[in-house]
Amino acid sequence: MRIAIAGLLHETNTFADGLTDYAAFEHKGAFPGLLKDQEILQTLRGVAMCTGGYIAVAEKSGMELAPLIWTFAQPSGTVRHAAYTRLSTELLDKLRRALPVDGVLLDLHGAMVTDQCEDVEGDLLQQVRSLVGPRVPVIANLDLHANITARMAHAATTLIGYDTYPHVDYTERGAEAANLMAAILKGAVNPVVAYRQVDLLIGPPRQCTLQGPMADAFRLVHELERQAGIISITLAGGFPFADIRDAGVAVVVTAHADAALAQRTADKLADYLWSRRHDFRVPLTPVREAIDYALRTKRGPVVLADGSDNPGGGAPCDGTVMLAELVQANVPSAVVAIIVDPEAVAQAHRAGAGHQATLVIGGKTDTRHGSPLTLTGDVRWVGEKDFVNKGPMMTGMRVRMGRAAVFVVNHVEIILTENSFQPFDCEALRCLGIEPRERLLIGLKSAVHFRADYQPIAAKIFDLDTPGIHFPNLFKCPYRRLRRPIYPLDEIPANHGPIRS
Ligand SMILES: [Zn+2]
Incomplete structure (x- = not known):
């Protein structure tokens, strides 16, 4: 079993000044810069990141990994499109050279935006899909702050998001994706995906999964995951500081060969999140x-x-x-x-x-x-x-x-x-x-x-109630491209459901 792995992570705050260049992905600061080939395994083995989880599963199970590129730039302003195309070209060239592979595992963030593309991960997943063809499983890990689009959900075989904020489950979610890949390739599961978007923006402090409504929501996620036939549920709180159409909350449910079950479960979770929307308002202290x-x-x-x-x-x-x-x-x-x-x-x-x-x-x-x-x-x-x-x-x-x-x-x-x-x-x-x-x-x-x-x-x-481009109350964000109406920014008609397909 030979699996290509790659990572391309950036959380883009479109309200930040300046463009993010290729150099930001090469920079060795909070993250190790742009890693290539075996460097990925050497640097991330034992590190609590999704790729660390891939490596741990592979080394335990005998899965062969074909490492491509891995980079995580410090979150910053809109990415220069040329920087993304250079990175995606490097990734895809290496993937082309690594073929044939049995599957692809991608360690992504899910909220990357360029000056020409609002849905970078959707674009990348589609390019990976067209390169490997429809039969090779492509599984992407996503941050809890991913702004998940329908295009992302449809291009991938499935998406596995983090269940925690603070993100303390990188390794577990990476391992989950790698184990699911192995199960698919053995023919043990046949994943089908349902995607639902909720017209809800949540400021970061209320996305914390240690307490409050998000802790409740993840209790429901785990309860629903225990249903027979459910493989995995991703609940993304979204990244509200990206002025794109699809910013905000979304749900992805993966079920075993049962599209109706996936759909029902996604609806149930989306309804729950919508019913709790008032509880997601953020209290701040001077x-x-x-x-x-x-x-x-x-x-x-x-x-x-x-x-x-x-x-x-x-x-x-x-x-x-x-x-x-x-x-x-x-x-x-x-x-x-x-x-x-x-x-x-x-x-x-x-x-x-x-x-x-x-x-x-x-x-x-x-x-x-x-x-x-x-x-x-x-x-x-x-x-x-x-x-x-x-x-x-x-x-x-x-x-x-x-x-x-x-x-x-x-x-x-x-x-x-x-x-x-x-x-x-x-x-x-x-x-x-x-x-x-x-x-x-x-x-x-x-x-x-x-x-x-x-x-x-x-x-x-x-x-704290301090000013800034990560101000959690969101009312001060100058949105232009975000879909409207959306809670809590707009008056929402009483008959407006949670769901937008
Ligand atoms: Zn995050």
Whole structure:
């Protein structure tokens, strides 16, 4: 059994400034850059990503893998179409050379957009399908934030989405796809797929599967998955910061040789999500209120989630609104992770560790995340740093901060970095000698992923009401291409069902 594997992952925030180039896919930062051939197996073996799951299943079961390319660019603005076509050409050329293969496993995100194509994964799946023909199974893993289209669902044999946010099931979902591939090739299952879209947008904090309506929805998913004849159910919360027709919630049900069962099950789940739509509204807390809570209770760590500036959703990660409030509040102990600002890092390096300096920090990418702050404080540390994730998410993945600095102003430790990454793993602090359990306040540029590692140690978590292009209430997003009406942006007629085919 010979299976081609490839990965092409990007979550495109179409509201971000600038275009994402090919170089972003080659860049070694939070992710390992553009991997080719055996490099994929060497780098991702044992790493908590879907491809790590493919490798684990293959090595256990004797499945032969033909690795093509794998790349995961840090989420950012619209991808330049030429960058996508260069990557897809490399992938398809390698696939052509690898033929004949018995199946194809694709590690995709599902929310990639170029300046010429709203549905990149649909396009890629169709090209892979036309190359291998109608009989070869093609299974794609998708992020929980995929904006799944009918084209994607129809081009693939099936789609397997993550069941968790924070995404702590990459390896499991990859293994599920690889095991399903083996079952199909042995003739044990005959998958048929039903796809349903729901006219619902959900801000990231309410897509968290640890609590609230999304936890309830996944309980239903797992209950429905236990029905005889159901192979797998994908519920995608969608990525609302992509101004495309098909952004939002979608459901894919895979059943064994029973299209009617797949359809009924997809309808049931779509109806449920629609019935809970009011519960998906996102409650946010003003920064000052969250700081006052920490000062009053004196019990830490109180985590401030600055999700509006989450680099894991394409935001610049140099927003200053939360930082300004922390510096002004004269708190006894706080850390802010991270501010991506190569200029400020260079200033800190010039000043040197142990020296006082005045730095101009953040607010440099655009005008939507606060103004640059001129702050005088102490440079505690400068250097270049890598760390390996030790928490439950993307465990084992090496993250390169690049050049970095710890700058301390009024008891606020500011972690300044050259590279952009979402600081969801406690190692981002610990590798710099900062123990998160010992801080009263921790300001994180993360919407939800941080909860995997921080929720067990946090005294309290607040989703902040800060400005930015990842602002979870969605009413401020200047949508032009999104299908309408859609909840919660529009008044929805009472007779409007959940389903759009
Ligand atoms: Zn995601």
